Amino acid sequence: PAVSQRTSVARAFCDTVRSAGYKAGIYASYYYLLDRMHIGQLEGDNYIWMASYADSTSYPRSHDMWQYTDNGRVPGITTWDGRAASVDMNVLLRSEIFSKISAEKEEITTRMGIRN
Secondary structure: OOHHHHHHHHHHHHHHHHHOOOOOEEEEEHHHHHHOOOHHHOOOOOEEEEEOOOOOOOOOOOOOEEEEEEEEOOOOOEOOOOOEOOEEEEEEOOOHHHHHHHHHHHHHHHHHOOOO
């Protein structure tokens, strides 16, 4: 598909998610965001989670999270046979996301009648 078509599909998905009362986001690689989408049309209303497996990133646009590896290790996370499992590792770049998500979770669970 063309860049404009990919962007339109992503925008339609995010709009649908937001219209249901949730926050929406885009997860893609560094190059996919820059070369295969008009990411500027998706920033602002949506979270951007960018994957770039490197020690640092030079991604030139706004983004909320950075996935820097898919081969991280976390004590206690193992494969079925006890070997260390590879996990994705991410950096949250905007701490206010947690407060927004927490407030939205409270609102949604209240609206649905769910008590924690």
